[in-house]
Amino acid sequence: MNNLRFQVVAEAFKKHALDVAAPSERPSEYFSKYVFDRKKMHKYLPASVYQQMIDVMDHGASLDRSIADAVAAGMKQWAQELGVTHYTHWFQPLTEGTAEKHDAFVEWDDGKAASEREQNGARSDSAEREQARTKFKGGMIETFSGKLLVQQEPDASSFPNGGIRNTFEARGYSAWDPTSPVFVIDDTLCIPTIFIAYTGEALDYKAPLLRSLHAVDRAATAVCSLFYDDVTKVQVNLGWEQEYFLVDEGLYSARPDLLMTGRTLMGHESAKNQQMDDHYFGTIPDRVQPFTKALEIRALEPAIPVKPRHNEVAPNQFELAPIYEECNLAVDHNMLLMSLMKRVARKHGFRVLLHEKPFDGINGSGKHNNWSLSTDTGVLLHAPGKTPEENLRFVTFIVETLMAVYRHDGLLKASIVSATTAHRLGGNEAPPAIISSFLGKQLTELLDHIEHSQNDELFNLKGKRGMQIDIPQIPDLIIDNTDRNRTSPFAFTGTRFEFRAPGSSANCASAMIALNSAMAEALADFKRRVDAKIAAGDNRISAILDVLRDDIKTCKPIRFDGNGYSDEWVLEAARRGLDVEKSCPRIIEHYLDPESVQMFESTKVMNRKELAARNEVKWETYVKTVQIEARVLGDLAMNHIIPVATHYQSKLIKNVQGMNEVFTPDRAQRLSSRNMKLIEEVAERTETIERLVEELTDARRVANRIPSIHERAIQYHDTVCPKMDAIRRETDKLELIVEDGLWTLPKYRELLFIR
Numbered sequence: 001m002n003n004l005r006f007q008v009v010a011e012a013f014k015k016h017a018l019d020v021a022a023p024s025e026r027p028s029e030y031f032s033k034y035v036f037d038r039k040k041m042h043k044y045l046p047a048s049v050y051q052q053m054i055d056v057m058d059h060g061a062s063l064d065r066s067i068a069d070a071v072a073a074g075m076k077q078w079a080q081e082l083g084v085t086h087y088t089h090w091f092q093p094l095t096e097g098t099a100e101k102h103d104a105f106v107e108w109d110d111g112k113a114a115s116e117r118e119q120n121g122a123r124s125d126s127a128e129r130e131q132a133r134t135k136f137k138g139g140m141i142e143t144f145s146g147k148l149l150v151q152q153e154p155d156a157s158s159f160p161n162g163g164i165r166n167t168f169e170a171r172g173y174s175a176w177d178p179t180s181p182v183f184v185i186d187d188t189l190c191i192p193t194i195f196i197a198y199t200g201e202a203l204d205y206k207a208p209l210l211r212s213l214h215a216v217d218r219a220a221t222a223v224c225s226l227f228y229d230d231v232t233k234v235q236v237n238l239g240w241e242q243e244y245f246l247v248d249e250g251l252y253s254a255r256p257d258l259l260m261t262g263r264t265l266m267g268h269e270s271a272k273n274q275q276m277d278d279h280y281f282g283t284i285p286d287r288v289q290p291f292t293k294a295l296e297i298r299a300l301e302p303a304i305p306v307k308p309r310h311n312e313v314a315p316n317q318f319e320l321a322p323i324y325e326e327c328n329l330a331v332d333h334n335m336l337l338m339s340l341m342k343r344v345a346r347k348h349g350f351r352v353l354l355h356e357k358p359f360d361g362i363n364g365s366g367k368h369n370n371w372s373l374s375t376d377t378g379v380l381l382h383a384p385g386k387t388p389e390e391n392l393r394f395v396t397f398i399v400e401t402l403m404a405v406y407r408h409d410g411l412l413k414a415s416i417v418s419a420t421t422a423h424r425l426g427g428n429e430a431p432p433a434i435i436s437s438f439l440g441k442q443l444t445e446l447l448d449h450i451e452h453s454q455n456d457e458l459f460n461l462k463g464k465r466g467m468q469i470d471i472p473q474i475p476d477l478i479i480d481n482t483d484r485n486r487t488s489p490f491a492f493t494g495t496r497f498e499f500r501a502p503g504s505s506a507n508c509a510s511a512m513i514a515l516n517s518a519m520a521e522a523l524a525d526f527k528r529r530v531d532a533k534i535a536a537g538d539n540r541i542s543a544i545l546d547v548l549r550d551d552i553k554t555c556k557p558i559r560f561d562g563n564g565y566s567d568e569w570v571l572e573a574a575r576r577g578l579d580v581e582k583s584c585p586r587i588i589e590h591y592l593d594p595e596s597v598q599m600f601e602s603t604k605v606m607n608r609k610e611l612a613a614r615n616e617v618k619w620e621t622y623v624k625t626v627q628i629e630a631r632v633l634g635d636l637a638m639n640h641i642i643p644v645a646t647h648y649q650s651k652l653i654k655n656v657q658g659m660n661e662v663f664t665p666d667r668a669q670r671l672s673s674r675n676m677k678l679i680e681e682v683a684e685r686t687e688t689i690e691r692l693v694e695e696l697t698d699a700r701r702v703a704n705r706i707p708s709i710h711e712r713a714i715q716y717h718d719t720v721c722p723k724m725d726a727i728r729r730e731t732d733k734l735e736l737i738v739e740d741g742l743w744t745l746p747k748y749r750e751l752l753f754i755r
């Protein structure tokens with residue numbers, strides 16, 4: 001039998017590690033090489049334009065369209081010096097991933113381009129002016145105008161929009177986001193953009209993300225005014241940790257399920273001793289090292305501040321994390337990194353698996369979102385300070401974060417679920433499917449203390465350095481970093497919260513939009529209540545403490561430091577009123593909870609119409625994902641598994657027949673009893689698989705007839721998914737008994753240990 005599996009395994013062994021030459025420059029020198037950053041803006045833009053751009057980036061000034069031409073000219077000049085010929089608006093539609101439409105700089109020369117820019121005060125180079133004059137209406141020139149930079153109308157009818165564009169307006173626009181600098185990838189200038197409908201509804205992740213960042217800024221700056229008088233802006237920080245698997249490209253291509261769905265739909269766990277004994281471990285040249293080296297170089301060039309590290313959790317699983325950055329930029333950098341990873345991996349003969357659960361029974365991949373707020377004066381608001389005042393500020397931001405998570409635990413879960421991450425969520429090694437927050441011993445004691453203290457007892461005015469709060473832990477608070485709970489979905493880790501539930505393939509923006517908006521709401525609500533108390537005559541500190549005391553009591557149910565996987569916790573969480581739903585399509589419903597709509601609308605992040613439309617997309621994506629998986633699984637079962645199992649069965653039958661010829665019937669029967677059992681088991685299992693595949697098809701057919709996409713998604717979850725699990729149980733059992741040499745799909749041990 002011509003078995004692709006053994007061919008690709010043999011080829012994988014022959015592959016050698018690539019040589020990755022060390023760049024001649026130091027990392028600090030090639031860092032940001034391909035980004036039109038401030039240094040380049042300074043060099044390529046007229047002084048006044050440069051100043052305006054800084055204003056836009058640092059102080060949220062709105063972009064004056066009249067400078068766009070000058071900015072575009074500067075960008076083009078810089079890009080052309082790098083050999084760039086194309087530009088693209090780079091945006092983040094609701095499918096995970098990025099979209100781009102490349103256009104060339106070249107245009108028919110109508111003589112206008114250069115002279116227009118000159119009038120706008122841009123520095124167009126003289127060669128271009130000369131070309132424009134002499135070749136008037138002649139050949140081609142490279143142009144890039146402000147208009148093209150600022151706005152485009154991609155033919156985007158194929159991007160998911162949940163009916164917004166069909167119902168309201170056919171067109172969608174991409175519009176430049178000047179807060180995320182343009183960058184060059186290969187021969188293309190990439191312009192980060194938002195993607196919105198003609199009527200203004202967001203069709204992407206970036207537009208609501210920017211709105212949520214603005215909402216946090218507004219609310220947090222107002223709260224800061226209770227503690228500081230010089231804070232004018234609060235920014236959100238995000239440091240993501242990206243987990244992923246690498247699989248040899250040949251082996252990958254011999255697994256139709258990986259190829260089509262990003263995960264293995266079947267495959268028996270490899271036994272431990274089998275792994276240890278396997279002859280080829282250790283003899284495979286390590287091809288991963290040069291991959292990570294090359295990836296780090298490729299990431300630093302467009303200014304993704306990655307720090308080298310490649311710790312493995314599961315076999316062939318790795319992680320990469322940058323130094324944290326402003327949230328919008330961090331999101332863009334994560335999107336860019338994911339696409340770079342895929343490209344670099346292929347050069348090294350690998351495929352990157354970003355799926356949250358590529359292998360059953362093996363650790364899945366997540367994308368921890370380390371999140372905090374900081375001020376334009378350099379204060380990290382989620383970190384303790386040196387004075388009692390500062391620590392009160394610290395406690396304020398901690399407690400209001402907990403309030404945000406408490407009020408919107410279901411929504412936060414909705415922000416991270418998808419058909420792909422559903423396999424990981426709640427699995428034993430991944431975050432539990434209940435959102436709760438871990439604070440550690442010290443912070444827990446502090447909040448308990450504040451909760452139970454009386455106002456009088458709390459205040460102890462000690463002349464010297466103003467007011468001191470008589471909480472033993474407060475004045476010199478150093479929050480214990482080592483006190484960690486690795487399984488908590490939302491853990492405090494010293495200077496930030498770590499939202500551990502987002503999936504490895506997801507756009508971080510989804511989780512960040514929900515978290516930022518919830519935080520903005522909590523902070524605005526806090527400020528309103530403190531202000532009311534101050535207006536009623538309370539002093540500032542006691543007003544703050546009063547409100548905090550209330551909130552500490554209110555949000556207590558969200559605090560949980562124990563084992564999130566225990567059955568007791570599920571019961572306890574339900575008693576506490578936390579969301580314990582596990583079905584992905586139902587979790588998504590939380591976006592339309594009245595509290596969620598109210599929260600998104602009050603923070604001006606999204607309106608009901610946008611939320612409803614986006615949910616349509618989520619349910620649609622869920623259905624499509626499961627649908628494709630079900631088809632692939634059905635095909636694999638019928639075209640790979642059953643033929644192989646039947647082939648094996650025939651071999652066994654031949655053997656039994658042979659035994660009967662050689663031995664007396666009694667003896668033959670005794671000696672063949674094991675084979676007889678196997679023949680029977682194969683027959684039973686293949687029969688069951690055939691029946692289940694039929695039932696799977698029927699379940700899909702029934703579900704597909706349901707007109708509401710919401711109901712259809714629920715039906716897929718409730719009836720299609722369980723059938724897939726049942727088929728898998730049977731095929732995995734067959735994998736264990738069928739002769740290894742006949743099995744056509746690369747096995748887990750090969751996928752996970754060859755590199």
Ligand code: ADP
Pocket residue numbers: 237238239240241321322323324370371372380495496
């Ligand atoms: P871990 O201990 O979880 O492995 P690290 O200390 O390496 O994590 O940090 C993980 C990520 O968290 C990094 O991207 C890091 O820059 C980021 N990070 C650290 N401090 C903060 C903070 N205050 N706010 C946001 N992100 C942070």
Ligand code: MG
Pocket residue numbers: 241368498
């Ligand atoms: Mg971490």
